[in-house]
Amino acid sequence: MTAPREEVLLRHGNATRVAHWAVAIAFVALFLSGLALFHPFFFWISALFGGGPFLRILHPFAGVALVLVFYPYAAAHLRDNRWLPVDGRWVRNMGAYMRNEHPDVGETHKYNAGQKLMYWSMIPILALLLLTGLLVWQPWIAPHVPAGVRRAAGLLHAVGAFVMFVGIGIHVYAAIWTKGSIDAMIRGTVSGAWARFHHPAWYREMTGREPR
Amino acid sequence: MALQSLDVRNVSARTSPPPSARTTLEVAKLIDVSRCIGCKACQSACMEWNDLRDEIGVNAGAYTNPPDLSDQSWTLMRFTEEEIDGQLRWLILKEGCLHCAEPGCLKACPAPGAIVQYASGIVDFHEEDCIGCGDCIAGCPFDIPRLSRRDSKVYKCTLCSDRVAVGLEPACVKTCPTMAISFGSKTDMRFAAEERLPDLRERGFAHAAVYDPPGVGGTHVLYVLPHGDRPEAYGLPRDPRLGGVLRLWRSGTARTAGVVTLFSVLVAGILHYMRRGPLEVPPERPGGKEA
Numbered sequence: 001m002t003a004p005r006e007e008v009l010l011r012h013g014n015a016t017r018v019a020h021w022a023v024a025i026a027f028v029a030l031f032l033s034g035l036a037l038f039h040p041f042f043f044w045i046s047a048l049f050g051g052g053p054f055l056r057i058l059h060p061f062a063g064v065a066l067v068l069v070f071y072p073y074a075a076a077h078l079r080d081n082r083w084l085p086v087d088g089r090w091v092r093n094m095g096a097y098m099r100n101e102h103p104d105v106g107e108t109h110k111y112n113a114g115q116k117l118m119y120w121s122m123i124p125i126l127a128l129l130l131l132t133g134l135l136v137w138q139p140w141i142a143p144h145v146p147a148g149v150r151r152a153a154g155l156l157h158a159v160g161a162f163v164m165f166v167g168i169g170i171h172v173y174a175a176i177w178t179k180g181s182i183d184a185m186i187r188g189t190v191s192g193a194w195a196r197f198h199h200p201a202w203y204r205e206m207t208g209r210e211p212r
Numbered sequence: 213m214a215l216q217s218l219d220v221r222n223v224s225a226r227t228s229p230p231p232s233a234r235t236t237l238e239v240a241k242l243i244d245v246s247r248c249i250g251c252k253a254c255q256s257a258c259m260e261w262n263d264l265r266d267e268i269g270v271n272a273g274a275y276t277n278p279p280d281l282s283d284q285s286w287t288l289m290r291f292t293e294e295e296i297d298g299q300l301r302w303l304i305l306k307e308g309c310l311h312c313a314e315p316g317c318l319k320a321c322p323a324p325g326a327i328v329q330y331a332s333g334i335v336d337f338h339e340e341d342c343i344g345c346g347d348c349i350a351g352c353p354f355d356i357p358r359l360s361r362r363d364s365k366v367y368k369c370t371l372c373s374d375r376v377a378v379g380l381e382p383a384c385v386k387t388c389p390t391m392a393i394s395f396g397s398k399t400d401m402r403f404a405a406e407e408r409l410p411d412l413r414e415r416g417f418a419h420a421a422v423y424d425p426p427g428v429g430g431t432h433v434l435y436v437l438p439h440g441d442r443p444e445a446y447g448l449p450r451d452p453r454l455g456g457v458l459r460l461w462r463s464g465t466a467r468t469a470g471v472v473t474l475f476s477v478l479v480a481g482i483l484h485y486m487r488r489g490p491l492e493v494p495p496e497r498p499g500g501k502e503a
Contacts, residue, residue: 035471037322037345038322038467038470038471039467039468039470039471040225040226040227040322040324041227041468041471042471043225043322043323043324046343052323052341052343053342053343053364055343056343056344056345057344098484098488099488100488100489100490100491102494136345136346136347136350138344138345138346138359138364139344139346139361139364142346142349142350143346143359147349147350147352147355148455148457150346150347150349150350151320151350151351151455151457151458151461152457154320154347154350154461155457155460155461158461158470162470162473162474165474166473166474166477169474169477169478169481170477173477173481173484176481176485176490177481177484177485177490177491178490178491179490179492179493180492191493193493194493197493197494198493
């Protein structure tokens with residue numbers, strides 16, 4: 001039996017959406033300020049942060065703020081991101097999925113395998129960035145850290161940031177590509193049809209009805 | 213210490229080469245440790261010329277005073293007691309920036325123009341462009357730059373770049389009463405240093421040597437060390453190098469490749485969207501099945 005057209009499901013609650021956009025703002029601030037320090041070509045971005053010295057002061061605080069919001073946010077969604085047997089099927093069909101060929105990826109739950117891979121890659125990368133960032137934090141922590149350790153921390157921080165922002169770039173594009181997902185993160189809701197198509201198992205859990 | 217009158221060889225975090233048509237004389241300061249009596253006149257002269265006043269500290273049980281370099285002490289007499297060949301030796305080293313030909317501080321610095329290497333070989337910090345990240349301290353193989361707690365800028369010996377620019381010798385050189393410090397062209401100073409060695413060896417310092425470490429491309433502050441086989445006894449690293457980690461961390465090629473990769477993700481997204489279109493929910497057939 002077809003569900004009514006106007007069916008609406010709550011996908012992201014208020015707390016989730018606030019946490020998501022708080023993390024997003026911190027990410028943008030960290031990306032821009034980090035990029036200014038990463039390559040001299042982008043040093044002009046420091047003007048957006050009140051100049052080089054103030055950018056250097058702000059960047060670590062933004063990083064700590066990000067971590068303080070991100071980990072509780074991630075913890076709250078741990079259950080939905082556990083790796084399930086069905087996720088292997090999504091991974092095997094990833095190419096066709098990305099070619100927009102609508103392959104049969106099995107009955108995905110609240111998050112598909114791509115989203116879960118993003119989730120699980122961000123957790124260690126942010127920990128690495130936090131640790132290496134703390135080690136070079138002037139003027140409090142860095143003076144007590146040996147120069148060799150700070151060089152290594154600087155290198156790992158740059159590599160970690162690169163990996164993270166490539167990942168975030170993919171995440172942002174995937175959200176633009178998958179129609180309805182940005183609306184879902186802004187207003188919190190998706191249509192029943194959207195849920196049936198993208199996350200059939202989650203649809204069943206939410207409504208008790210069969211997705212197809 | 214900004215000095216536009218000096219010709220520039222290298223600038224921190226630059227995207228294009230600095231103007232480098234003119235070639236000027238490469239200078240060097242020679243510190244003959246064997247002639248140093250530890251009077252600290254050079255320390256005073258440095259304070260006087262640069263208008264620096266360090267905090268009055270406490271006696272830490274050695275002649276070294278203040279106990280370490282700081283934003284207010286750009287040079288320091290380091291006194292160490294070492295047993296060398298069964299004899300107690302009282303070693304004195306005039307500590308300060310060595311003005312490396314390949315400066316680790318400049319390589320590590322992310323702030324455009326904050327560290328400048330002049331054609332003369334002087335490595336100078338332009339504090340007005342310093343952002344206070346302290347990366348230069350991590351990049352220095354000699355642990356010389358010091359971050360000020362007051363203004364979060366990094367300071368070190370300028371080799372009196374302001375004096376050198378107008379044809380004067382550095383303040384410490386001018387004041388040294390035993391002429392343990394001399395100043396001139398790098399070639400002359402290297403020659404004078406080498407010339408000093410036979411005399412020292414004759415006087416029993418069999419391992420006397422010139423300290424001009426090749427790992428950093430040589431320095432523009434040279435030492436004549438009576439116990440040249442043991443530089444670490446004076447507090448100098450035996451074989452200072454920039455090291456692979458610093459080179460990889462600050463590799464311009466790697467960073468540019470990183471930025472290009474990052475932006476190619478953006479381009480790939482645009483192309484993907486143009487070719488494949490958005491992922492949309494297909495219209496449902498009456499039976500509820502995908503059309």
